[in-house]
Amino acid sequence: MQSKHSFSEEQKAGVYRAIKQRRDIRAQFTDEPVPEKLLNKLLVAAHHAPSVGFMQPWNFLIIRDQETKNKVYEGFAKAHADSAEMFTRDKRETYRDFKLEGIRESPVNLLVTCDRKRTGPVVIGRTVQPEMDLFSTVCAVQNLWLAARAEGIGVGWVSIIYEQELRTLFSLPDSVAVIAYLCIGHVTNFPEMPELEKAGWLPRLPLEELIFYEKWGKTLHHKV
Amino acid sequence: MQSKHSFSEEQKAGVYRAIKQRRDIRAQFTDEPVPEKLLNKLLVAAHHAPSVGFMQPWNFLIIRDQETKNKVYEGFAKAHADSAEMFTRDKRETYRDFKLEGIRESPVNLLVTCDRKRTGPVVIGRTVQPEMDLFSTVCAVQNLWLAARAEGIGVGWVSIIYEQELRTLFSLPDSVAVIAYLCIGHVTNFPEMPELEKAGWLPRLPLEELIFYEKWGKTLHHKV
Numbered sequence: 001m002q003s004k005h006s007f008s009e010e011q012k013a014g015v016y017r018a019i020k021q022r023r024d025i026r027a028q029f030t031d032e033p034v035p036e037k038l039l040n041k042l043l044v045a046a047h048h049a050p051s052v053g054f055m056q057p058w059n060f061l062i063i064r065d066q067e068t069k070n071k072v073y074e075g076f077a078k079a080h081a082d083s084a085e086m087f088t089r090d091k092r093e094t095y096r097d098f099k100l101e102g103i104r105e106s107p108v109n110l111l112v113t114c115d116r117k118r119t120g121p122v123v124i125g126r127t128v129q130p131e132m133d134l135f136s137t138v139c140a141v142q143n144l145w146l147a148a149r150a151e152g153i154g155v156g157w158v159s160i161i162y163e164q165e166l167r168t169l170f171s172l173p174d175s176v177a178v179i180a181y182l183c184i185g186h187v188t189n190f191p192e193m194p195e196l197e198k199a200g201w202l203p204r205l206p207l208e209e210l211i212f213y214e215k216w217g218k219t220l221h222h223k224v
Numbered sequence: 225m226q227s228k229h230s231f232s233e234e235q236k237a238g239v240y241r242a243i244k245q246r247r248d249i250r251a252q253f254t255d256e257p258v259p260e261k262l263l264n265k266l267l268v269a270a271h272h273a274p275s276v277g278f279m280q281p282w283n284f285l286i287i288r289d290q291e292t293k294n295k296v297y298e299g300f301a302k303a304h305a306d307s308a309e310m311f312t313r314d315k316r317e318t319y320r321d322f323k324l325e326g327i328r329e330s331p332v333n334l335l336v337t338c339d340r341k342r343t344g345p346v347v348i349g350r351t352v353q354p355e356m357d358l359f360s361t362v363c364a365v366q367n368l369w370l371a372a373r374a375e376g377i378g379v380g381w382v383s384i385i386y387e388q389e390l391r392t393l394f395s396l397p398d399s400v401a402v403i404a405y406l407c408i409g410h411v412t413n414f415p416e417m418p419e420l421e422k423a424g425w426l427p428r429l430p431l432e433e434l435i436f437y438e439k440w441g442k443t444l445h446h447k448v
Contacts, residue, residue, distance in 0.1 A: 003376025003410055007238050014235025015242045015374040019269045019367050045243045047431045050369070052383060054420035056429045061436040068438065083351035095348065119426060124319065125383040127307035131358075132383045135403070138362040139369075143243050145274070146370065150239040152227025159276060159349045159356045170440050179359070186227055196278035202343060205280045207271045212285040214292065216394050 018146040021190055025154030027099045028187040029106040038151060039108060039184070045147035046112075049140035052132035053124035057116065058140050058179075061170060063109040068169070072181065073103045075165035076158060083160055098195070101158045106183035111166065112141055117175040137179040144182075154187035242370040245414055249378030251323045252411040253330040262375060263332060263408070269371035270336075273364035276356035277348035281340065282364050282403075285394060287333040292393070296405065297327045299389035300382060307384055322419070325382045330407035335390065336365055341399040361403040368406075378411035 006012065043060055051057060063069060080100065087095045103109060114137040126132045141157070148155045158181045166178050197204055212218050230236065267284055275281060287293060304324065311319045327333060338361040350356040365381070372379045382405045390402050421428055436442050 005376030005411065005414060007241065007374045007376070008234070010232070010234040011238025011241060012374045014231055014238030015370055016265075016269065017231065017235060018239045019272050019371065022272075022274070024274055041240075043431060043435060045240065047429075047434070048243050048246075049366070050246070050248055050381065054418055054426045054428075056426075056434070059434050059436060061438075061440060063438060065438050079352045086346045086351050088346075098348070100349070122310045122312075124322070124420065124425070125324070125381075127310050127384065128303045128386050129383045134355075134359075135362045135365075138359045139366040141359075142273070142363040142366040143370075145363075146239055146367075147243065150231045150236045152229030152231070157274065159353045160351065162352050172440060187229065190229060194278055196348065201348070202278045202280075204278075205271075207267060210271070210280070210283050211267060212283060214285075214287060214289050216285060216396060 014150060018149045022145055022149040023154070023190050023194065025156040025183070025187055026102045026195070028154060028189055028191070029102045029183065029185040030188055031105070031107060032186040034108050034153065034185055038153070041151070042144045042147050042153070046140040046144040049136060049143045051136040052126045053119065055119050055123050055126070055133055055136065057114045057118045057133045058137045059113045059115060059176070061111040061113070063111065064107065066104070069104050069109055071169055072109065072161070072166070075161045075169070076101055076103060079160045079162050094201070098199070100160055102156050102183045103158060106156070106185040108184040110182040110184055111170060111178070112137060112180040112182065113172065114177045114179050115175055116177060134177060134179060141180045141182070148184065152186070154185060154190065156183040157181070158183060238374060242373045246369055246373040247378070247414050247418065249380040249407070249411055250326045250419070252378060252413055252415070253326045253407065253409040254412055255329070255331060256410040258332050258377065258409055262377070265375070266368045266371050266377070270364040270368040273360060273367045275360040276350045277343065279343050279347050279357055279360065281338045281342045281357045282361045283337045283339060283400070285335040285337070287335065288331065290328070293328050293333055295393055296333065296385065296390070299385045299393070300325055300327060303384045303386050318425070322423070324384055326380050326407045327382060330380070330409040332408040334406040334408055335394060335402070336361060336404040336406065337396065338401045338403050339399055340401060358401060358403060365404045365406070372408065376410070378409060378414065380407040381405070382407060
C-alpha cells in the first residue's frame with residue numbers, strides 16, 4: 001500500500017532516474033557556458049542537504065578562471081603520477097589510460113568545503129561522532145549531483161589531488177576541511193554505465209550479497 | 225537554454241521536491257510495516273550511489289527485531305546523557321527536550337557501513353584522499369533518504385551513539401566503519417521545516433553568504 005505522502009509516479013520516476021543515470025563525468029564536458037541562474041539552482045539543492053545540528057557547515061567556491069583551473073590541474077597531475085606508482089605493474093598502464101578528471105574542459109569548477117567551527121564547539125548530533133559535519137557536506141554534494149543530472153548537467157568529483165595543494169592554492173582557513181573538488185558543465189552524453197564498470201576494472205556487486213538481516217553477515221539465503 | 229539531457233518538468237520537480245521536503249524524522253513514525261519490496265527499492269537507490277574506484281564499499285544491515293532496537297536505544301541514551309553535559313547550562317534543558325531519535329518506534333532500523341578493504345589496498349581515486357570510501361557511503365545514505373521521501377517514507381539519522389557501541393552490538397569486523405544508523409518508516413507527516421530551525425535553535429543561513437567566487441571569502445557583493 002502506497003503512503004499518502006508519496007510523490008506522483010512521474011515525480012518518483014524523476015528521483016529514481018536521477019539516481020540511476022547520474023554519472024561521474026570526466027571526458028564528456030562541452031564548453032557551453034553554465035548560466036549563473038542554473039548553477040544557483042544546483043547550489044540551492046546542495047544547501048538543502050541534511051546537516052548535523054542544523055549546522056549548514058558548507059561553503060561553495062565557484063571557479064571559472066582558466067588560470068586557476070590550470071593550477072588545480074597541475075596538482076592533479078602530480079597526485080596522479082604518484083598514484084600510478086601505487087598500482088601493481090599489470091594494472092598501472094590501465095590506470096594511466098583512464099581519463100579521471102575534466103578540470104580544464106569543464107566551464108565551472110566548484111570547491112566544496114566544511115567549516116568545522118561554524119556554530120561553535122558543541123553541535124547537536126556531533127557530540128560523539130565528530131565526523132558528522134563532514135558527512136553533512138557530502139550529502140550536499142550528492143544533492144547537487146542529482147539536481148545537476150535532472151538538469152542535464154554533468155558533474156565529476158576529482159579526488160586525485162592532495163588536500164594540502166587545494167588548501168594552499170585557495171588559502172583555506174585552518175577550520176575548513178576540503179570535501180570535494182567538482183567539475184561541472186554541459187555534456188555531449190551521459191555514459192550508460194560507470195566508466196570503470198564498462199572498462200571491466202570492477203563489476204557491479206550483486207546487491208543481495210550486501211544486505212544483511214538482523215546480524216552481520218547474515219544474507220537472505222545464507223545463515224551465519 | 226535547457227540541456228537536451230534534462231528531465232521533463234515533472235521529473236525535475238520530483239527531484240527538487242525530494243531534496244526540499246526531505247526531513248530528519250524522529251517523532252513522526254507510525255507502526256505501519258515497511259514492505260520488503262519497498263525497502264529493497266530504497267536499497268537499490270543507495271547501491272547506485274557514486275563510489276570511489278567503483279568500490280561499492282557499503283553494507284546494509286536491516287534490523288526489525290525489537291530487542292536489538294532496545295539495545296541500540298540504550299546506547300543512544302548513554303551517549304545522549306553524556307552529550308547533555310557538554311552544552312552550556314542555558315542550552316542544556318532545551319537540548320534535553322528535543323526528541324532526537326525514533327529507534328524503537330520505527331519499524332525498520334538500518335545500519336550502513338563501509339568496508340574499507342573491499343577491493344584491496346589500492347583504489348582508484350582513494351590513493352591520496354583515504355576518506356573517499358567513507359564519503360561514497362554517505363552518498364548512498366543520501367540516495368536512500370531522497371528515494372524514501374519520494375515514496376512518502378521517513379528516515380532519521382541517529383548520530384548520538386558511540387561507534388564502539390554499535391561495533392560491539394553487531395560484531396563488526398575491524399575493516400568495517402560505521403557510517404550511519406538510520407530509522408525508517410511511514411510517518412504521520414513530514415514537518416514543514418527542520419525541527420531545529422522551527423525551534424529557533426539555529427536559523428537557515430542565507431545561501432549567498434556561503435558562495436564564494438574565484439577566491440576564498442569573496443562573495444557576490446563583497447570583495448576580499
